[in-house]
Amino acid sequence: MAVSQLVAEQDAQASQGAVRREAASESASQGAIHIDSKLWAMKKFAESRNMAESEVDWEMVRTSTEGVQFWLAKDIDLRARSALSQKFARAIAHDDVANAMYKDLSQDLQRQFRASWAISRTLSFVRESRKITSRHTQKDADI
Numbered sequence: 001m002a003v004s005q006l007v008a009e010q011d012a013q014a015s016q017g018a019v020r021r022e023a024a025s026e027s028a029s030q031g032a033i034h035i036d037s038k039l040w041a042m043k044k045f046a047e048s049r050n051m052a053e054s055e056v057d058w059e060m061v062r063t064s065t066e067g068v069q070f071w072l073a074k075d076i077d078l079r080a081r082s083a084l085s086q087k088f089a090r091a092i093a094h095d096d097v098a099n100a101m102y103k104d105l106s107q108d109l110q111r112q113f114r115a116s117w118a119i120s121r122t123l124s125f126v127r128e129s130r131k132i133t134s135r136h137t138q139k140d141a142d143i
Contacts, residue, residue: 038058042061069115092123098126101113
């Protein structure tokens with residue numbers, strides 16, 4: 001899908017009103033990538049490859065070796081003291097599970113966690129699961 005097609009799609013979304021906004025907010029909560037984010041990723045992909053933006057389609061970005069998350073988060077200030085990270089801190093304060101997970105991560109993983117949040121602006125990618133492992137050992141008696 002070329003940039004012009006995505007822009008046309010974005011214009012069509014804007015003209016369809018409140019029903020379309022509700023559907024977009026539903027898809028965003030399910031982890032869908034917004035069209036503005038796709039355009040951003042395609043622009044950064046084109047700049048890094050010295051290509052025109054019209055030559056890049058979403059499939060090229062999606063199948064690149066760097067991955068979609070890299071292009072979506074490219075050139076976004078993810079430092080711990082940035083304005084975006086302050087917004088993240090306010091958002092994560094309301095989610096006990098995500099907050100507990102985030103505190104236990106290393107600095108590199110915390111940066112990746114902030115990048116995932118910056119892309120979707122939701123914590124829907126956080127999952128809590130419980131795993132119970134039982135072990136049974138039998139001692140052999142020496143006679």
